[in-house]
Amino acid sequence: xASLPKRIIKETExxxxxxxxxxxAEPHDDNLRYxxxxxxxxxxxxxxxxxxxxxxxxxxDYPMEAPKVRFLTKIYHPNxxxxxxxxxxxxxxxxxxxLQIRTVLLSVQALLASPNPNDPLANDVAEDWIKNExxxxxxxxxxxxxxxxxx
Amino acid sequence: xxxxxxxxxxxxxWSWDTYTESTDLHNNDPLHNKYPNKINNETYTFLKNxxxxxxDVCGICRVSYxxxxxxxxxxxxxxxxxVGTCNHNFHYHCIYRWLxxxxxxxxxxxxxxxxxxxxxxxxxxxxxxxxMELISKNRERRLMMEREERELNDDLNMDEEDEVxxxxxxxxxxxxxxxxxxxxxxxxxxxxxxYDDPIE
Numbered sequence: 001x002a003s004l005p006k007r008i009i010k011e012t013e014x015x016x017x018x019x020x021x022x023x024x025a026e027p028h029d030d031n032l033r034y035x036x037x038x039x040x041x042x043x044x045x046x047x048x049x050x051x052x053x054x055x056x057x058x059x060x061d062y063p064m065e066a067p068k069v070r071f072l073t074k075i076y077h078p079n080x081x082x083x084x085x086x087x088x089x090x091x092x093x094x095x096x097x098x099l100q101i102r103t104v105l106l107s108v109q110a111l112l113a114s115p116n117p118n119d120p121l122a123n124d125v126a127e128d129w130i131k132n133e134x135x136x137x138x139x140x141x142x143x144x145x146x147x148x149x150x151x
Numbered sequence: 152x153x154x155x156x157x158x159x160x161x162x163x164x165w166s167w168d169t170y171t172e173s174t175d176l177h178n179n180d181p182l183h184n185k186y187p188n189k190i191n192n193e194t195y196t197f198l199k200n201x202x203x204x205x206x207d208v209c210g211i212c213r214v215s216y217x218x219x220x221x222x223x224x225x226x227x228x229x230x231x232x233x234v235g236t237c238n239h240n241f242h243y244h245c246i247y248r249w250l251x252x253x254x255x256x257x258x259x260x261x262x263x264x265x266x267x268x269x270x271x272x273x274x275x276x277x278x279x280x281x282x283m284e285l286i287s288k289n290r291e292r293r294l295m296m297e298r299e300e301r302e303l304n305d306d307l308n309m310d311e312e313d314e315v316x317x318x319x320x321x322x323x324x325x326x327x328x329x330x331x332x333x334x335x336x337x338x339x340x341x342x343x344x345x346y347d348d349p350i351e
Contacts, residue, residue, distance in 0.1 A: 005221045007213045063211060064252055097249050098210045098260035 004032050008058060011101050023105050025056065033058040037069075037105060041148065042113040046140035047075070050148030054084075054108070056101065066095035067104055074147040076140040078117040078126035086111070087121035167216055167232040167274055169240055210261050211245035220244040233278055234269045237262050243278060250285045257289030265289075 012032070015025045022040035027033075037054040041047025053072040059065045069091060071084035079087040090099060090107055120126030129136040208214055209232075212221050216232050220242040223230035231243045239261045249255050250266060259266040268275040268282050 005212070007221070010213055064249055065254070093254070095254055096258075096260040096263065097245075 005062075007063065008033070015102060020102050020106060023102075023109060025101060025105060033062075035101070039105065039109050039112070041144060042109060045113050046137045047077075047112045047144050047148070049150070050144035051150040052112075052148050056105070058101075063097035063100070066091050066099075067101060069104065069108060074143060076125060076136070076143040077112065078115050078120045078122055078129045079111055081122045085121065087119060165217070165227070167240075169216070169232065169234050169272070169274070207240070209242045209245055210239060211241055211249060214242070216240055216242075231274060231278070233275055233282075234272045235259055236267045236269045237264050238269070239266075247281070247285070250282075250289065253292060255289065256293055257286060 012027055019025075022042075023038070025035045025037045027035050035056040035058075037056050039052045039054060041050035041052065050073075052075060055070050055072055057068040059068065069086055071080055071086065073084075074082075075084075081087075086108060088107060088111055090096070090104065115129065117126040117129035125136070128139070207216055209216060209218075209220070214220070217226055219226045219230045222244060223242075232240055233243050233246060234240050235246075237259050239259050241260075246260075246266065249260060250257060257265050265286070267286060268279055
């Protein structure tokens with residue numbers, strides 16, 4: 001494996017010494033491009049009090065290419081499908097090498113706070129969200145307490 | 152008191168001349184007006200840039216402007232710096248690699264404006280040609296993407312129209328000709344959906 005670019009080392013150090021509130025990211029011992037991530041559900045959202053596990057991978061071309069991020073914890077959200085894939089513009093077409101791991105994870109946290117059912121990835125969830133927002137939010141809350149329990 | 156200089160240790164430093172309005176700043180600097188002959192424009196620019204360059208890093212690789220991009224060993228001429236019209240500076244290699252990707256759409260990573268080299272900046276001069284080529288390549292790509300998107304939208308709209316007309320045709324007799332075309336489109340669509348988003 002090629003040596004780890006300085007930028008990744010710097011980013012990793014800063015994630016540990018100066019973590020983002022409500023977010024943890026730790027590189028895997030065997031592969032320093034693979035991170036175990038947790039995000040706390042934002043207060044005031046149906047995901048409040050939940051702890052969500054994610055995986056983040058920095059491709060060889062990073063930062064020319066966006067990191068790959070996926071939810072491991074089951075979540076009821078119109079922009080996250082049942083495989084944990086996330087529909088977020090900065091992870092796809094609007095990626096910029098000026099963004100970094102921490103800004104990406106902050107955006108994911110913001111996505112939890114403001115779901116966007118008009119640009120859905122999980123179509124059934126989005127439909128539910130548009131037709132019956134209260135019910136959908138209750139379901140999201142229920143899934144949070146079922147699957148995203150803090151240890 | 153008489154002082155005799157016994158030895159002199161000259162220390163040198165360098166920095167890229169990023170030409171970030173330092174001459175204007177210099178002329179407006181009260182210190183300069185007080186001692187107009189103490190430091191000249193060039194020295195002022197140098198000091199200002201030097202100070203900035205220590206703090207400022209390339210927005211792509213996050214190494215100081217005076218440092219090197221991830222693929223270079225020696226700072227300086229072999230790993231030059233370029234200044235954007237938007238006043239964002241990058242190592243030449245870093246920004247070139249980014250603008251050469253389809254995803255960049257030719258935009259500055261910091262402000263998402265089209266990235267062009269700032270004219271009349273000395274250190275940009277050598278790279279103007281290369282960047283002009285990149286810009287036109289990206290403009291072509293963008294046009295092509297827009298065209299594809301338009302065609303895709305047209306196709307989708309046509310499908311919708313088809314659905315409406317199909318109902319009408321359903322009721323009308325003797326319109327079998329138009330029918331043959333329609334189910335073809337639908338099966339295509341279904342196929343697309345099955346192969347969509349392969350799991351990594």
